[in-house]
Amino acid sequence: MVAGRWTLTRLLGIGGMASVYEAHHRNGRKAALKVLHPFVTAQPLARRRFLAEGYAANKVQHRGVVLILDDGEDGDLLFLVMELLTGRSLAERLAQQGPLPPSEVVRISAAVLDVLAAAHDAAVVHRDIKPSNLFELESGEIKVLDFGVARVRDPGSTAVTESGVTLGTPAFMAPEQAAGKLDEIDALTDIWAVGATMFQLLTARLVHEAATPNAAIVAAATQAVASVRAVRPELPGDVVAVVDRALAFRREDRFPNARAMQRALLGSTPAAASASTAVSPPTLPELDRAGRPPRSPRAFWIVVAAVVLSAGIGAAWLGVERARNPSPASAASAPQPPIAATLARAELAPASPGPSAAAPGPSSKAKTAVVPSTSAGLRPNKNPTPGARWKPLPRRDAEEHLIDTRQ
Numbered sequence: 119m120v121a122g123r124w125t126l127t128r129l130l131g132i133g134g135m136a137s138v139y140e141a142h143h144r145n146g147r148k149a150a151l152k153v154l155h156p157f158v159t160a161q162p163l164a165r166r167r168f169l170a171e172g173y174a175a176n177k178v179q180h181r182g183v184v185l186i187l188d189d190g191e192d193g194d195l196l197f198l199v200m201e202l203l204t205g206r207s208l209a210e211r212l213a214q215q216g217p218l219p220p221s222e223v224v225r226i227s228a229a230v231l232d233v234l235a236a237a238h239d240a241a242v243v244h245r246d247i248k249p250s251n252l253f254e255l256e257s258g259e260i261k262v263l264d265f266g267v268a269r270v271r272d273p274g275s276t277a278v279t280e281s282g283v284t285l286g287t288p289a290f291m292a293p294e295q296a297a298g299k300l301d302e303i304d305a306l307t308d309i310w311a312v313g314a315t316m317f318q319l320l321t322a323r324l325v326h327e328a329a330t331p332n333a334a335i336v337a338a339a340t341q342a343v344a345s346v347r348a349v350r351p352e353l354p355g356d357v358v359a360v361v362d363r364a365l366a367f368r369r370e371d372r373f374p375n376a377r378a379m380q381r382a383l384l385g386s387t388p389a390a391a392s393a394s395t396a397v398s399p400p401t402l403p404e405l406d407r408a409g410r411p412p413r414s415p416r417a418f419w420i421v422v423a424a425v426v427l428s429a430g431i432g433a434a435w436l437g438v439e440r441a442r443n444p445s446p447a448s449a450a451s452a453p454q455p456p457i458a459a460t461l462a463r464a465e466l467a468p469a470s471p472g473p474s475a476a477a478p479g480p481s482s483k484a485k486t487a488v489v490p491s492t493s494a495g496l497r498p499n500k501n502p503t504p505g506a507r508w509k510p511l512p513r514r515d516a517e518e519h520l521i522d523t524r525q
């Protein structure tokens with residue numbers, strides 16, 4: 119029993135800083151309790167940051183953010199009460215399925231960017247976007263978890279920072295974040311993390327393969343990311359362009375904001391654009407009894423005048439041509455559009471995308487969980503074959519939330 123009112127029924131996940139449990143309130147309500155580890159509770163900075171998660175998350179008014187319902191203490195226990203979700207994290211889905219279809223990655227990423235746009239409007243920078251912090255409900259809706267290292271860019275806020283400490287997960291840190299440049303950590307930092315997340319969802323690989331978290335930080339701070347096409351050459355070019363731009367080493371080369379990246383994504387695949395809830399359907403005009411849109415009388419007469427004028431000009435031109443070339447064969451030899459030009463135009467036209475991969479239905483074994491930010495990353499076998507299993511990274515390689523750069 120926690121705080122005299124919550125009964126912990128089962129463990130949902132264990133993270134570097136906290137564990138998450140399914141819990142029942144004494145009034146019968148179910149929720150998820152995120153409990154800070156006792157050895158972390160003794161650190162004042164960690165306590166403040168843990169409690170700040172609820173305020174940062176609730177500052178973002180978007181249904182894609184997990185609600186923090188309450189916080190409290192019970193002796194040495196510090197906990198947050200969160201809404202209970204049913205589904206799985208994207209890290210779990212990736213471990214089960216391997217690389218996801220591009221259309222699915224576009225759909226998921228567009229939903230995440232919608233949440234981030236709302237967060238950035240509220241002056242909140244997440245700073246830890248990654249597959250294990252993205253939760254897919256059984257309905258397919260995406261929830262963004264863990265605002266525990268979020269930064270509230272507000273002079274009047276109680277944002278928690280500490281000199282010499284880099285917050286986040288090394289494999290998903292933007293260059294400025296890995297270098298500890300706190301004054302440059304903003305919305306563009308989250309955009310880079312979305313690009314790194316898309317890279318992993320598409321390839322089941324991290325943007326920088328490193329043996330240790332510290333090596334990953336050094337790589338992120340000093341090395342540009344190779345194009346995702348180098349790993350999956352068959353990916354659609356427009357999807358590759360979005361991922362590569364989001365992962366640009368120079369901040370000014372990335373998308374200027376989350377909405378701009380979302381628009382680029384939704385324009386990359388028609389299937390994703392039609393499936394997105396962020397795009398409102400166009401307003402269609404009312405139809406007349408014959409099923410046609412109503413016409414403006416003025417527009418009608420303008421069209422009639424244009425047709426008459428065109429006919430007159432055409433007749434005059436034809437008369438001049440006949441006067442110059444009286445031979446009857448001249449009409450049969452009228453110039454035709456060259457076929458080469460037509461084919462060239464067809465080749466230059468953008469190819470229509472192939473059938474989009476259907477989004478998989480909800481797992482038959484979906485579980486109830488609020489997954490903490492400690493799900494393992496993934497690394498494929500060196501020579502993958504059909505049916506090969508995807509190997510989870512050791513936790514130390516995948517998740518390190520608090521890296522002391524003074525060491």
